[in-house]
Amino acid sequence: xxxxxxxxxNGFSQGSIYALLALGYVMIYKATHVISFxxxxxxxxxxxxxxxxxxxxxxxxxxxxLLAIVCGAVVGMLVERIALRPMLGKPVFTLxxxxxxxxxxxxxISNRYIGVQSRIVxxxxxxxxxxxxxxxxxxxxxxxxxxxxxxxxxLALFFRYSRTGLAxxxxxxxxxxxxxxxxxVGAVFALAWAIAGGLAxxxxxxxxxxxxxxxxxxxxxxxxxxxxxxxxxLDSVQGAVVGGLAVGIVEALTxxxxxxxxxxxxxxxxxxxxxxLMFVVLLVRPYGLFGTKEVERV
Amino acid sequence: MTSTRLRGxxxxxxxxxxxxxxxxxxxxxxxxxxxxxxxxLVPFIVTDDLLLVLTLGMISAVGAIGLNLVTGYAGQVSxxxxxxxxxxxxxxxxxxxxxxxxxxxxxxxxxIWLPAAGVVAALAGLLVxxxxxxxxxxxxxxxxxxxxxxxxxxFRESRSxxxxxxxGRRGPDLVIFGIDLEESGVVLGLDLARxxxxxxxxxxxxxxxxxxxxxxxxxxxxxxxSAIRDRDVAAAVIGVDLxxxxxxxxxxxxxxxxxxxxxxxxxxxxxxxxAFGLLLSxxxxxxxxxxxxxxxxxxxxxxxxxSSLGRISGEIAHVLPFISESSSGSGLLSVFQLxxxxxxxxxxxxxxxxxxxxxxxxxxxRNYWKGWPFSY
Numbered sequence: 259x260x261x262x263x264x265x266x267x268n269g270f271s272q273g274s275i276y277a278l279l280a281l282g283y284v285m286i287y288k289a290t291h292v293i294s295f296x297x298x299x300x301x302x303x304x305x306x307x308x309x310x311x312x313x314x315x316x317x318x319x320x321x322x323x324l325l326a327i328v329c330g331a332v333v334g335m336l337v338e339r340i341a342l343r344p345m346l347g348k349p350v351f352t353l354x355x356x357x358x359x360x361x362x363x364x365x366x367i368s369n370r371y372i373g374v375q376s377r378i379v380x381x382x383x384x385x386x387x388x389x390x391x392x393x394x395x396x397x398x399x400x401x402x403x404x405x406x407x408x409x410x411x412x413l414a415l416f417f418r419y420s421r422t423g424l425a426x427x428x429x430x431x432x433x434x435x436x437x438x439x440x441x442x443v444g445a446v447f448a449l450a451w452a453i454a455g456g457l458a459x460x461x462x463x464x465x466x467x468x469x470x471x472x473x474x475x476x477x478x479x480x481x482x483x484x485x486x487x488x489x490x491x492l493d494s495v496q497g498a499v500v501g502g503l504a505v506g507i508v509e510a511l512t513x514x515x516x517x518x519x520x521x522x523x524x525x526x527x528x529x530x531x532x533x534x535l536m537f538v539v540l541l542v543r544p545y546g547l548f549g550t551k552e553v554e555r556v
Numbered sequence: 557m558t559s560t561r562l563r564g565x566x567x568x569x570x571x572x573x574x575x576x577x578x579x580x581x582x583x584x585x586x587x588x589x590x591x592x593x594x595x596x597l598v599p600f601i602v603t604d605d606l607l608l609v610l611t612l613g614m615i616s617a618v619g620a621i622g623l624n625l626v627t628g629y630a631g632q633v634s635x636x637x638x639x640x641x642x643x644x645x646x647x648x649x650x651x652x653x654x655x656x657x658x659x660x661x662x663x664x665x666x667x668i669w670l671p672a673a674g675v676v677a678a679l680a681g682l683l684v685x686x687x688x689x690x691x692x693x694x695x696x697x698x699x700x701x702x703x704x705x706x707x708x709x710x711f712r713e714s715r716s717x718x719x720x721x722x723x724g725r726r727g728p729d730l731v732i733f734g735i736d737l738e739e740s741g742v743v744l745g746l747d748l749a750r751x752x753x754x755x756x757x758x759x760x761x762x763x764x765x766x767x768x769x770x771x772x773x774x775x776x777x778x779x780x781x782s783a784i785r786d787r788d789v790a791a792a793v794i795g796v797d798l799x800x801x802x803x804x805x806x807x808x809x810x811x812x813x814x815x816x817x818x819x820x821x822x823x824x825x826x827x828x829x830x831a832f833g834l835l836l837s838x839x840x841x842x843x844x845x846x847x848x849x850x851x852x853x854x855x856x857x858x859x860x861x862x863s864s865l866g867r868i869s870g871e872i873a874h875v876l877p878f879i880s881e882s883s884s885g886s887g888l889l890s891v892f893q894l895x896x897x898x899x900x901x902x903x904x905x906x907x908x909x910x911x912x913x914x915x916x917x918x919x920x921x922r923n924y925w926k927g928w929p930f931s932y
Contacts, residue, residue: 292694293694293697293698341904344908345907345908348907348911350693350694351633351693351694351697352907352911354694354697355841355845355903355907356903356904356907356908358838358900358903359899359900359901359903359904360900360904361900362838362896362897362899362900363897363900363901366893366896366897366900369893370893481701481705481834484698484701484702485698485702487698488695488698488699492694492695523713524709524710524712524713525713526709526712527709529705529709530705530706530708530709533702533703533705533706534706536698536699536702537687537699537702537706540687540690540691540695540699541687541690544690544691544695545695
């Protein structure tokens with residue numbers, strides 16, 4: 259039972275990272291109908307900014323993270339402006355492939371910075387753990403869950419109550435109509451990418467603050483947010499959060515129990531468990547748990 | 557109606573069959589024959605290391621044609637090609653390879669392991685097909701991406717078949733009609749080195765599969781694929797069975813991929829599970845996009861180009877001082893990083909400026925000379 263609860267707690271915190279990244283994918287998908295494969299690179303870049311500000315320039319963790327969010331947002335906007343804006347109106351598949359190209363380029367540059375050592379951001383409070391009974395969680399993970407909760411709540415309020423949020427929702431619904439209402443659709447695209455870049459930077463910061471830090475292979479983490487958005491539904495904000503947490507928890511549960519229960523699945527099966535979960539969900543619900551079913555007009 | 561050809565009027569068609577025929581103009585007939593003759597002469601002109609690059613390029617072209625069938629003709633974006641290539645590679649290696657300390661191999665001849673590699677991959681394609689029927693566009697892309705990760709895991713864990721990560725295993729033995737392609741010696745009165753023999757083998761297979769691919773594309777099946785790509789609802793309305801043709805597209809494409817996998821790693825020698833990751837899928841997608849979507853010759857051009865990219869970036873490294881030639885050099889970029897950046901940049905550049913790829917450039921050059929001296 260303790261194992262089970264511990265796995266749930268671990269999964270919940272890891273799932274928060276997936277949820278942040280998944281929100282970024284959904285932001286971009288809702289605004290532009292493109293799946294951005296550049297998200298892994300944005301996460302790594304964000305984490306490296308945080309590392310640079312805190313470890314190299316000696317700033318406190320939270321200020322470093324805020325600056326990293328700003329820088330991540332700027333990088334996101336630049337990617338949109340340089341690589342995607344000229345391609346407006348092209349098939350979404352083309353745009354998605356372009357983001358793969360962007361991802362490769364950005365990751366090579368950041369790999370150059372990372373080198374062979376892993377870059378670890380110092381979290382204030384170090385390795386202290388908070389525990390109830392036998393279940394414990396590190397302060398860094400608690401911080402992650404808190405930051406995720408605040409971010410998701412802030413985003414929800416932003417979309418619900420602000421004029422800009424309304425403009426973004428309108429654009430997601432119908433670009434041409436939004437344009438006719440005087441909404442600057444281009445600005446909405448840029449903002450969506452900026453939000454996605456910022457969210458990726460938060461995720462990157464906490465990946466860097468984890469035990470392993472940011473390495474050349476850390477970008478794989480961000481790809482696990484893809485099953486999360488598919489499970490939740492590509493165009494659903496709450497779906498992204500639920501999907502992210504589900505992926506994190508399933509991953510942690512498999513990591514805890516699969517070696518004993520089903521050893522024939524091989525070592526490290528937990529790393530691919532999210533994809534297996536995705537296949538199962540898709541066979542039952544092709545548009546995810548919360549996604550809108552596409553209506554076919556002839 | 558009898559179909560006749562008019563002398564001096566190559567573009568006049570008097571029957572549908574003429575229009576749909578494989579080489580429908582004299583110019584195409586002549587140039588194809590010329591290209592084939594020249595390709596058979598290449599091994600006697602080019603140095604051995606370059607021959608190996610071309611050999612691998614031609615084998616990759618088979619897989620690129622396969623991906624083009626499903627992505628280019630049928631419009632189903634697949635990021636899972638690496639998985640099917642891996643399946644083919646391991647089927648080939650297990651059936652055609654030798655047993656040693658760590659891995660099993662049955663040492664069967666090529667006319668068993670090569671078709672088997674294709675068939676096993678095609679069966680996997682048949683399993684994926686039904687998912688493609690339920691999903692469209694980017695959903696499908698992500699699901700096939702998941703396939704690559706699951707495949708990667710399976711390849712890593714089945715150590716008795718694949719050797720496991722970091723160890724790997726040897727590919728199948730390349731012996732055709734009693735001729736060992738991994739040794740040098742006299743064949744049919746010609747003294748051929750290992751690279752030359754393998755080049756001929758790859759060339760023959762490429763011609764076979766290119767004709768096969770072209771025939772699929774120009775037959776009713778190919779037209780059904782295009783109908784699905786252009787508008788699947790409309791295709792269903794005019795009587796194209798979506799389920800059947802989408803499943804067929806995946807199965808055929810996977811067959812090509814399986815053959816490529818088995819042959820490629822037979823030539824390469826030792827390979828390990830990490831070869832079949834996302835990057836391989838992206839490479840094949842790049843071959844199709846840079847070569848030319850929904851064209852067979854484009855896929856071949858793209859495959860040759862992408863395969864020689866490593867060589868090209870090596871040459872660039874000689875010229876540019878800030879690129880180091882080893883992976884841990886002190887320069888701004890290493891050769892491998894330059895190669896990966898070139899993939900990214902080339903895909904973006906081609907999609908923006910020449911969406912029809914290398915084939916599109918060729919069409920433009922051809923049309924210029926067709927209209928010459930009145931080309932404007």
